[in-house]
Amino acid sequence: MNGRSIVAPLVKFLIFVLITVLATGLLVLTIANRDLRASESYTARFTDVTNLNEGDEVRISGVKVGQVESIEVVDRRLAEVRFNVSDRRLPGSVTATIKYRNLVGQRYIALEQGAGESGGFLAPGAEIPLERTKPALDLTVLLGGFKPLFQALSPEDVNKLSYEIIQVLQGEGGTVESLLAHTASLTSTIASRDQVIGQVIDNLNGVLDTVNARDQQLSELIGQLQQVVSGLSADRDSIGSAITAMDGLTNSTAGLLTEARPGLQQDIAGLGELSKNLNDHEQLTERVLQNMPGKLETIGRTASHGSWFNFYSCKMSGTVGIGDLNLPLPLMPVTQPRCQR
Structure with a gap:
C-alpha cells in the first residue's frame, strides 16, 4: 500500500521535471536564435556591413532561413560575412x-535569385562575389535630404514616413500610396x-545682400586668414x-x-619694518633727504680726481707742556685761500 502511494507522486514529479527541462531548452534556443536543423555555410563579400x-537573420522572400555566423575584414577594405542556410x-x-x-538600425541579409540563368546550385562553403552583393541603404544621405521637411513634422509622422521611404526604396513596399499620402x-x-x-527667406535675402555688399572685405578677410594659416x-x-x-x-x-620664496618673505618682512621706522622718524628722514644733495656734492668734489679722497690740512697746532707750563705752538698757520672760505 505504501509502495503504490509513492509511485504515483514520483511519476508525476518526473513528468513535471521532463516538461520543465524541455520548455527551458526551447526557451533558450528561442532567445539564442538557434536553429537545430541541418544547415550549410556560405560566405559573401560586401563593401559595407555597418x-x-x-x-x-538571413531571409529568402521575407522568410528566415538562416543567420549570420561571423564577420571579418578581408583585403583591408572588404567585409566577409559567413552565414548558414537551413x-x-x-x-x-x-x-x-x-x-x-x-x-x-537592425539589419538582415536578403537572398534573391540573380538575373539570367541560375547556372546550377551554389556549392556549400562557396562565396557570393562582390559584384552580386549590395550594402545597406545609406540612411544618412537619404534622410539628410529630407531634414528640412522632417523639421515640420511630429516625431511620430517622421518615423512613419522614414520607415515607408526605406521600405519602398528597398523594394519591400506593396504600393507607394501610403508614402504619397504622408508626402x-x-x-x-x-x-x-x-x-x-x-x-525666413526674406531674412536670408537680407543677410545675403549684406554679405554681397561687403564681398571685397570678405575676400580680403579670407585671404588674410589663409595667409595666417599658411604662415x-x-x-x-x-x-x-x-x-x-x-x-x-x-x-x-x-x-x-x-627656492626664493623664503628669502622673499624675509625681505618683505624687513621692508615692512624699514617703512615703519621711516614713518616713526618722519622729521629726521625729511631733514636727511634735504641735506643729502649738498653732502653728496661735497663728497663728489672730494673724490673727483679718482677712486680716492683728497684731504688738505689747513691748520695744525700743538701744545708743549713743561711742568705746569703749557705752551701752544702754531705748527701750520692758515695761509691757503681754500682754507679761508
Missing part, C-alpha cells in the same frame, strides 16, 4: 543584399506655414619648439620661485 551583427540549396546566381529590419500631408503642413517660410603651418616646427621651451621655462621659473 550594424550587421553575428546572429542577424534545408535548402542556393542557386548559382544568388545575390545577397543587406537591408534594414527596422528603424532602430501630401507634409506638403500641406508646409503650405500652412508659408508666412513663416517667407519671413602658422610653415612655422609649425618653430611654434612647437617654442611651446616646448616655454614649458621648460615655466618649470624653471616655478623651481626658482620655490
Whole structure:
C-alpha cells in the first residue's frame, strides 16, 4: 500500500521535471536564435556591413532561413560575412543584399535569385562575389535630404514616413500610396506655414545682400586668414619648439620661485619694518633727504680726481707742556685761500 502511494507522486514529479527541462531548452534556443536543423555555410563579400551583427537573420522572400555566423575584414577594405542556410540549396546566381529590419538600425541579409540563368546550385562553403552583393541603404544621405521637411513634422509622422521611404526604396513596399499620402500631408503642413517660410527667406535675402555688399572685405578677410594659416603651418616646427621651451621655462621659473620664496618673505618682512621706522622718524628722514644733495656734492668734489679722497690740512697746532707750563705752538698757520672760505 505504501509502495503504490509513492509511485504515483514520483511519476508525476518526473513528468513535471521532463516538461520543465524541455520548455527551458526551447526557451533558450528561442532567445539564442538557434536553429537545430541541418544547415550549410556560405560566405559573401560586401563593401559595407555597418550594424550587421553575428546572429542577424538571413531571409529568402521575407522568410528566415538562416543567420549570420561571423564577420571579418578581408583585403583591408572588404567585409566577409559567413552565414548558414537551413534545408535548402542556393542557386548559382544568388545575390545577397543587406537591408534594414527596422528603424532602430537592425539589419538582415536578403537572398534573391540573380538575373539570367541560375547556372546550377551554389556549392556549400562557396562565396557570393562582390559584384552580386549590395550594402545597406545609406540612411544618412537619404534622410539628410529630407531634414528640412522632417523639421515640420511630429516625431511620430517622421518615423512613419522614414520607415515607408526605406521600405519602398528597398523594394519591400506593396504600393507607394501610403508614402504619397504622408508626402501630401507634409506638403500641406508646409503650405500652412508659408508666412513663416517667407519671413525666413526674406531674412536670408537680407543677410545675403549684406554679405554681397561687403564681398571685397570678405575676400580680403579670407585671404588674410589663409595667409595666417599658411604662415602658422610653415612655422609649425618653430611654434612647437617654442611651446616646448616655454614649458621648460615655466618649470624653471616655478623651481626658482620655490627656492626664493623664503628669502622673499624675509625681505618683505624687513621692508615692512624699514617703512615703519621711516614713518616713526618722519622729521629726521625729511631733514636727511634735504641735506643729502649738498653732502653728496661735497663728497663728489672730494673724490673727483679718482677712486680716492683728497684731504688738505689747513691748520695744525700743538701744545708743549713743561711742568705746569703749557705752551701752544702754531705748527701750520692758515695761509691757503681754500682754507679761508
